[in-house]
Amino acid sequence: MAELNETIHQPVRLRIMAALMTLEAGSEVDFATLRTLLQVTDGNLGAHLRKLEEAGYIAVNKTFVERKPRTFVAVTTEGRKVFQEHVSALESILKNR
Amino acid sequence: MNVTPTEAEEALMAIQTMAQKTRKSIASGGTYITLIVTGIVWLVGFLCTQFLPTGIVGYIWGGLSIVGTIVGIVLGSRMGTRLRSPSTIPMIRRVGFFWLLLVFFALAVIAVARPADGKQATTLVILFIMLGQMAMGLLFSFSTIWWTIPITALALIGYFLFSDIFYLWMAILGGGGMIVLGLYIRFRW
Numbered sequence: 001m002a003e004l005n006e007t008i009h010q011p012v013r014l015r016i017m018a019a020l021m022t023l024e025a026g027s028e029v030d031f032a033t034l035r036t037l038l039q040v041t042d043g044n045l046g047a048h049l050r051k052l053e054e055a056g057y058i059a060v061n062k063t064f065v066e067r068k069p070r071t072f073v074a075v076t077t078e079g080r081k082v083f084q085e086h087v088s089a090l091e092s093i094l095k096n097r
Numbered sequence: 098m099n100v101t102p103t104e105a106e107e108a109l110m111a112i113q114t115m116a117q118k119t120r121k122s123i124a125s126g127g128t129y130i131t132l133i134v135t136g137i138v139w140l141v142g143f144l145c146t147q148f149l150p151t152g153i154v155g156y157i158w159g160g161l162s163i164v165g166t167i168v169g170i171v172l173g174s175r176m177g178t179r180l181r182s183p184s185t186i187p188m189i190r191r192v193g194f195f196w197l198l199l200v201f202f203a204l205a206v207i208a209v210a211r212p213a214d215g216k217q218a219t220t221l222v223i224l225f226i227m228l229g230q231m232a233m234g235l236l237f238s239f240s241t242i243w244w245t246i247p248i249t250a251l252a253l254i255g256y257f258l259f260s261d262i263f264y265l266w267m268a269i270l271g272g273g274g275m276i277v278l279g280l281y282i283r284f285r286w
Binding site for chain 2: 009014018021022024026028029033087091093094
């Protein structure tokens, strides 16, 4: 049976994962775009990304684009699996009420 | 970990909303740039066609097309850096090849049909551009193709019913409409 994931269930992290899961596998989105989508502050987003990265659910790639530092974020294979399990667990709670 | 059915429902709703917002944001990124740049080119170009002598209009359209293409590519590539995907480069090649073929087909149709006047040729070009945009919309995001329908309808209405002011019609309603729509997508969508 699918299990709920405490790390992912936090509202901002849930939305981060939902946004990243929408992208094609292997795609990465930049930090500023993610911040605009989620409407959170730099610090808040950074803290939640760190938690997800530590759990191995996302990969953070710091690079340079046109000589400017840019941070790109992508969901890992493990992150996809755990998120799908979390969604299944939420759906089963609704079915069994 | 305990989650009530209400909390589960709220979480699923949040996931769905975020997924929709992300898809919309990715799709609208290129759409509003295309609309604003094309809108400005059409507004200026068609106004000049309506009011200036035929001799210099060709040069104006040539200049506008080059500037519009360069601005579109520069802004589009900047927007493209928001998202990096393994399929981006092959997709850009396919899209470029598609537009090249479409230009070839448009020129072939114009050469075969031999339009009687500038208005007929212009309407044919508009129809081909809208066909290309519709194909792009079907390829990338269905939500970005709807605007091609009213623009095509405007071109046909202008051509058949308001022939005397066709260029002015296309400048204000076609070009102006695209600019307004582009700004709406950028700031309100």
